[in-house]
Amino acid sequence: MYQCYSVYAVCGFAAIGGGLFGFDISSMSGVLATQAYMNYFNVHGRYRQGAITGSMAGGSFFGTLASSFIADRMSRKTSIQIAAVIWIIGSIFQTAANGVAMLVFGRAVAGIGAGIASAMVPVYQAEIAPKEIRGRVVALQQWAITWGILIQYFIQYGASFVDGGAHNPHQSTLAFRIPWGVQIFPAILLAVGMFFVPYSPRWLAGQDRWEESIRVLANLHGHGDIGHPKVLAQYREIEEAMTFEREAGGSAIKALTQPRMFSRVILTVSIQMWSQLCGVNVMMYYIVYMMQAAGVDNILLTASIQYILNVVLTLPAILFIDTWGRRPSLIYGALSMMTLLFAVAGLSAAYGIPNPRTDPSLDAVSWLIVGHPSVSRAIVACSYLFVCTFALTWGPTSWTYPSEIFPTGIRAKAVSLATASNWAWNCALAFAVPTLFETINWKMYIVFAVFNLGAFVHVWLTVRETKGKTLEEMEEVFESGEPAWRGVASGSRLDKLQRDIAEGRVKVTLRLRPRRYDHL
Secondary structure: OOOOOOHHHHHHHHOHHHHHHHHHHOOOOOOOOOHHHHHHOOOOOHHHHHHHHHHHHHHHHHHHHHHHHHHHHHOHHHHHHHHHHHHHHHHHHHHOOOOHHHHHHHHHHHHHHHHHHHHHHHHHHHHHOOOOOHHHHHHHHHHHHHHHHHHHHHHHHHHOOHHHOOOOOOOOOHHHHHHHHHOHHHHHHHHHHHHHOOOOHHHHHHOOOHHHHHHHHHHHHOOOOOOOHHHHHHHHHHHHHHHHHHHHOOOHHHHHHOHHHHHHHHHHHHHHHHHHHOOHHHHHOOHHHHHHHOOOOOHHHHHHHHHHHHHHHHHHHHHHHHHHOHHHHHHHHHHHHHHHHHHHHHHHHHHEEEOOOOOHHHOOOOEEEOOOHHHHHHHHHHHHHHHHHHHHOHHHHHHHHHHHOOOHHHHHHHHHHHHHHHHHHHHHHHHHHHHHHHHOOOHHHHHHHHHHHHHHHHHHHHOOOOOOOOHHHHHHHHOOOOOOOOOOOOOOHHHHHHHHHHOOOOOOOOOOOOOOOOOO
16 A cells, blocks of 8 residues: 655645634634524524533543553554544534434544544654654644634634525525535544544554564654664664663553653653643634623624634744744743733733623624724734734644653653643633623733743743654653753764764664664
8 A cells, every 4th residue: 555755745734634623612612603503503502502612622622531552552643543543433413413412422422533643643753753853743733723724714614604694694504514524524634534544653562573573663763764864863763762662661650650651651741731721712713702801893704814823833933943942932922822811811900891792693792892983893813813822832842842841651651641631621621701791891802911920930940852862852852860951962862973974883773573674
């Protein structure tokens, strides 16, 4: 069977799994304002909508916890295919939903698939990519998420014009069934296409399938030449790391609870937590509510601009994350988002009024900006800048960092725990934000701004720079004894090892059948 070995193509295609996450995020944004959705599911209470929105994140939480067991036993590649199949099943139930119960069930099932994919796609990408572009290709996960958000939103925007538009009280259910049905097709493409990409070479090595591992490394990084110095250097690094892990012994669960690893688990769980508590959920799931509160006229079209900005501004992060690094992205991102949220809170407090409840379509919010178009525009601008900042910083980095700081033997389980944190907070916020819009209104932005301040302090004290280091060098990065803000020396020992192999100073013995590779 044909296999693609272009690192960018392989990692880019696997990132379609991230696109499923994006479809999830905006699966509600465009239908919330349609009469078809509100009337068919009788969504007029904040708790019901919170339960519907949060059900997918709840399913994703359990999907991420299960993902590592599937990935360690059946491979990272197969786990992504299983995720796609589960997503298809969940989407079918959503599309055919005849009530809230069936919709919640379908969203929860699809969430399990999205959870598995969101945890294992970055692991697969990190284990495929060379150190020089690892951040870039793992960040493709975030770019795919932004594309999923954008595509799903515009499908919903187009479908909202069914039967005369979103305000027609007799609008057909096609307004929401079309968008939920279309999201089946990317998952079909992912499930089939993953047959044509290689297994992770590090997973193969962990299964003692060394010959297959060296062949994949050679095809990915040495143009098929298993004697290429770069291939041999990576092989030796992987072999030494595997040997060290096995000599240490114990189960993966036990390894995760050892102090030196447990601190990293807490770090990555916290990074994924902060990526949700920064306030991006307000801007993605419930942007319609935010625009309603700001007094914006064409809500769906105005909101769509931020989804476009999200896609466009993630691209510079992909291109330069391996240049400017992970730590600066998280630090400056948290400070910028904090500032913008304080600005939105200040404008809303100064110029807003309590909702007089004269317009039933605005019942979801309790605080409105009325008669101040310049203030409304300023709030919209702040929301755009917030999304741009997230796209440049926390969006891609929060996926890259957890996937690269753990040893191969526990990487899948550690990343699944970190991603479970993402989905747990995602679920909690999806359920809580409608209530916050109705109860504390503009003060909600202050809460999220303070969370960003907490994220800044935590990152400054604990996040170490990992750019330019191989996955096998993370022990040196985290066990250097230096505080996080000082970091370790730049450069990688892999470069020296590669030169030594090329110049004949180091010999590498491959675990291959001699009769087939006598020339080595």
